[in-house]
Amino acid sequence: MSEEIRALELNKTWTIVQLPPGKHPIGCKWVYKVKRRADGSIERYKARLVAKGFTQVEGIDYHETFAPVTKLVTVRCLLTVAVAKEWHIHQMDVNNAFLHGDLEEEVYMKLPPGFSASSNGTACRLHKSLHGLRQASRNWFSKFVEALRHYGFIQSGADHSLFIFNGGNIFLGMLVYVDDLIIVGNNASHCESFKGYLDRCFRIKDLGSLKYFLGIEVTRMGSGLFLSKRKYVLDILAECGMLASRPSPFPMEQRHHLSMSSSDLLSDPGKYRRLIGRLIYLTITRPELSYSLHTLAQFMQEPRQDHWDAAMRVLRYLKQSPGQGIYLRPTSLELEAFCDSD
Secondary structure, eight states, rough: OOHHHHHHHHTTTTTEOOOOOOOOBBOOOEEEEEEEEEOOOOOEEEEEEEEEEGGGGGGTTSSSSOOOOOOOOHHHHHHHHHOOOOOOEEEEEEGGGGGGEEEEEEEEEEOOOOOOOSTTTEEEEEEEEEOOTTTTHHHHHHHHHHHHHHHHHEEEETTEEEEEETTEEEEEEEEEETTTTEEEOHHHHHHHHHHHHHHHHHOOOEEOOOOOEETEEEEEEETEEEOOOHHHHHHHHHTTTOTTSOSSSSOOOSSOOOOGGOOOOOOOHHHHHHHHHHHHTTTTTTTHHHHHHHHHGGGGSSOOOHHHHHHHHHHHHHHHHHHHHHEEOOOOOOOOOOOOEE
């Protein structure tokens, strides 16, 4: 907690002032999290000061809030091209990303719990974004885009979180997902130079070669990359109590008749919606689940017992091979299509 406060003060996030008459400060709280590696081992313990942005008033404390994040399909496409072109692939993380955004609105916040001053009537006048503020992600993204454009990057029109740099024989590509960055390039020394530029601007943590991104485990296999979500699958199985279940060789019956089910409605439909949502996120590395999950997602409104049982079969199928994924091999980048009369 002390490290977090020290980082906020060094960043000049706020100044402590007397609260002006008629102004209402928003609250804040501490959030604690255990950061883990891809193998599940503990990396570090983290304390974060979060503003209670749900108390902000639109038009007074904030205006625009939307900020784009990269599409997972773009992640897979960029890695495919990088493997085919034999580019260098690096991963970086921004320390306290949201704290770099500049606030345009006049926002006051109560003093952090545990670090309160003795004098009454004081508050923090925020000059920079803080986690939890409605506009925090937008302000951070705007400032980061400004730095990339200053370097010479062009923002993609197909995915606004993809940035391209072309300078003579030098090529750099970057994907941004909030504070997680993927950098690909054809020149190792220029990649290091660009990392240095980012570090001077935002205090970047260099994570080396890409290994773990948004729950996707990336393993270098020969000249290709293997993408899987083994830990993610095991977490889902553990949460649903299916680690000891009997594996199934296929995810769904051919003639399931789920749309005509008259079984009992689930007493807690929220657990079904949460499970299907988590499984949909898995399809980026397990596309063979697409049909099954597309079918099960049709019953989100009123899930029944038969639908839950069908979802459990999907989990038993995952139990058979939790580490299965996609292998991106070097290709000629020619598009191939297959058609079936059925």
